[in-house]
Amino acid sequence: MDKKRVYRREAGKEKDAGEKQKKSLCPVSGKCGGCQFVDMPYKAQLKRKQKQVELLLKEYGKVKPIIGMEEPAHYRNKVHAVFAFQKGRGIVSGIYQEKSHRVVPVESCLLEDQKAGEIIQSVRELAKSFKLKAYDEDSGYGLLRHVLVRVGHVTGEIMVVLVLGSPILPSKKNFVNELCKLHTEITTILINVNNKRTSMVLGDKEQVIYGKGYIEDELCGRRFKISAKSFYQVNSVQTEALYAKAAEYAQLTGKETVVDAYCGIGTIALAVAGQAGKVIGVELNKDAVRDAVTNAKVNQIKNADFYQNDAGRFLTQMADAGEKVDVVFMDPPRSGSTEEFLNALIRIRPKRIVYISCEPETLARDLKYLTGKSSYRVQEITPVDMFPFTGNIETVCLLGN
Numbered sequence: 001m002d003k004k005r006v007y008r009r010e011a012g013k014e015k016d017a018g019e020k021q022k023k024s025l026c027p028v029s030g031k032c033g034g035c036q037f038v039d040m041p042y043k044a045q046l047k048r049k050q051k052q053v054e055l056l057l058k059e060y061g062k063v064k065p066i067i068g069m070e071e072p073a074h075y076r077n078k079v080h081a082v083f084a085f086q087k088g089r090g091i092v093s094g095i096y097q098e099k100s101h102r103v104v105p106v107e108s109c110l111l112e113d114q115k116a117g118e119i120i121q122s123v124r125e126l127a128k129s130f131k132l133k134a135y136d137e138d139s140g141y142g143l144l145r146h147v148l149v150r151v152g153h154v155t156g157e158i159m160v161v162l163v164l165g166s167p168i169l170p171s172k173k174n175f176v177n178e179l180c181k182l183h184t185e186i187t188t189i190l191i192n193v194n195n196k197r198t199s200m201v202l203g204d205k206e207q208v209i210y211g212k213g214y215i216e217d218e219l220c221g222r223r224f225k226i227s228a229k230s231f232y233q234v235n236s237v238q239t240e241a242l243y244a245k246a247a248e249y250a251q252l253t254g255k256e257t258v259v260d261a262y263c264g265i266g267t268i269a270l271a272v273a274g275q276a277g278k279v280i281g282v283e284l285n286k287d288a289v290r291d292a293v294t295n296a297k298v299n300q301i302k303n304a305d306f307y308q309n310d311a312g313r314f315l316t317q318m319a320d321a322g323e324k325v326d327v328v329f330m331d332p333p334r335s336g337s338t339e340e341f342l343n344a345l346i347r348i349r350p351k352r353i354v355y356i357s358c359e360p361e362t363l364a365r366d367l368k369y370l371t372g373k374s375s376y377r378v379q380e381i382t383p384v385d386m387f388p389f390t391g392n393i394e395t396v397c398l399l400g401n
């Protein structure tokens, strides 16, 4: 049987076993689909993730022991809930049932930041007293669609994004006052308008109704501005462990030209800028690039440039221009990188490639391509448990010639 199938079959088995357990730690496990391993001891979770990574990746190089968390609960700094109207209950907040658009009410969650969870409960209760209607996906009627809460792990700043089906929030001022009175930690509130039939949470239009419209957080000793739509790692504690390992793999001496591809708000680029000659970040999301540019300024980093572009196209342009690059960090989304990107990487021939991946299957696919088409070889792989209780696996991988 091929490895992917074994990997999926094993993951499936685990889930069945979890569902059969009589009393789960989580009252909605089995319905939610968020955590595959909620009732498995943490050590056992780490062991099975280690095995899965080895199964998929050991043919490419040595897999080091997974870096786990000391306190794995409530690690998520970004929490999302969807609203719905349910007969007999009124407005409920929760998550979509796995593979459906039925909303499962959630009171608290083992993964999520507890303060964020409390804020979501308050938004729901306030919605009831302000007589706001939950948005109905089928008819398109109603107002309140989702809420997104982001918490700065170090700063404690909190952003609340109310996602509405239309732009007007009745009694906006009072709503904001009441919510801020209940939770004085909230530093900013935004309205985001999403009137499309889509599974995407956020729409394009945004309006700041309280505070500065973004939060700041600290990571690896740097300060970062985070907008509602920018990607920011959800597990701050493990992100520092991940970046430390990535920086160790990069072996920077202060002279190198470094590319941070798929850079988000520039976290990796800015974390290593002090150890490099020059860092160049590329990212598709406009808001994230804007945040990255601000973040360089805020941290007084002068040797970092950020570009808004498709990473593959950008790297190809660099290869065409004969640019010299010493180290490339790449941290693509779950779908992995592209042949266009990997071909350009081979042409540029950096000394080291540090590939950070949140999906070992696409990492395996890209490693197969890269090692098949070039003399690059994997020197070491380290899994990092960024997503305890779930089946998701993050890895960082060093390649060299």
Ligand code: SAH
Binding pocket: 231, 232, 233, 261, 262, 263, 264, 265, 266, 267, 268, 282, 283, 284, 285, 288, 309, 310, 311, 312, 331, 332, 333
């Ligand atoms: N390295 C960052 C972000 C990683 S997430 C961090 O650790 O925080 C992956 C990022 O890739 C997201 O910000 C996403 O917007 C971006 N992205 C997705 N497709 C892309 C593409 N084709 N080109 C460049 N960036 C892309």
